[in-house]
């Protein structure tokens with residue numbers, strides 16, 4: 001399956017302007033369109049047939065000139081599934097685990113979260129909440145439709161954590177948390193302002209709750225044409241400025257906005273309230289507008305370059321492997337139409353092994369099988385894991401060419 005680039009000018013003529021879900025502006029500009037995009041890139045498919053027949057949807061990325069927000073105007077919630085079949089954890093990577101632990105430690109120290117009530121919206125399988133509970137002796141409530149409470153049984157620190165496998169509802173906030181975090185979730189929410197207002201409605205001004213959000217940072221995607229980071233489940237794309245503007249307009253006083261994890265992640269800290277000075281990092285409207293304007297041309301060039309890399313390897317009769325089987329890999333394979341040219345996909349998350357890639361159907365092989373597969377070219381889906389993956393390959397007695405996205 002290939003996610004076809006759709007003709008922008010033609011679509012613009014036939015479709016009207018979508019209103020901005022963050023600030024309500026009536027007119028936004030369409031700047032990137034794809035058809036046949038798998039809509040559930042983290043779902044585990046048990047057969048190749050099922051994976052090839054996965055649901056697909058359209059992406060119509062629009063940019064709001066008023067607040068800088070970018071969103072998929074064609075996003076349809078019904079096409080996505082967040083259930084126990086949704087396997088998103090990065091906890092099997094030592095690089096990610098270290099980052100996660102350090103983040104928990106930093107937040108606990110910075111906000112003095114000891115013996116407090118913490119809540120996590122979109123807690124996934126609950127790893128971060130357990131860390132907060134373990135490292136600060138906190139009590140945690142996690143809300144996420146893909147949560148699997150049984151997985152935490154016997155895990156140290158999990159005895160003070162309750163997972164609720166549901167979509168967030170303000171009633172979950174009945175007891176106002178001291179610290180409310182929401183990581184890697186807002187980008188999956190289509191009615192962004194409604195969601196942030198809903199959270200704000202559960203909190204009292206001066207009630208002492210600190211709110212912390214972490215999401216992918218989109219200026220990096222625009223600057224580097226990181227097309228692999230554009231996929232269906234992510235319907236909302238924020239920059240420091242567009243995130244700050246959303247929080248302010250929904251009744252939060254923003255206390256900090258920063259980027260981390262190689263500038264891939266964007267974080268915001270806020271408290272219920274109004275006012276506060278705009279931070280320097282929020283002044284990005286002009287840059288977003290100019291990056292969006294040149295994006296269509298630049299992204300086609302970037303895709304062409306990667307197609308060239310894979311075509312050249314196949315021309316030399318090489319075996320090509322992707323390291324990483326999550327959303328980035330699905331987007332990479334389908335955006336480039338590389339279904340039959342990439343031979344194998346591997347992942348260190350054992351829960352994903354022997355399942356099949358949505359849209360392109362490769363079996364996800366355990367890294368141990370690579371000793372037999374002997375890949376010539378390994379394409380790493382996230383360069384932050386390059387050292388970790390290089391070491392893993394070396395341990396298997398392999399030294400293929402490594403290229404990182």
Ligand SMILES: [Zn+2]
Nearest residue numbers: 020023064067
């Ligand atoms: Zn807007």
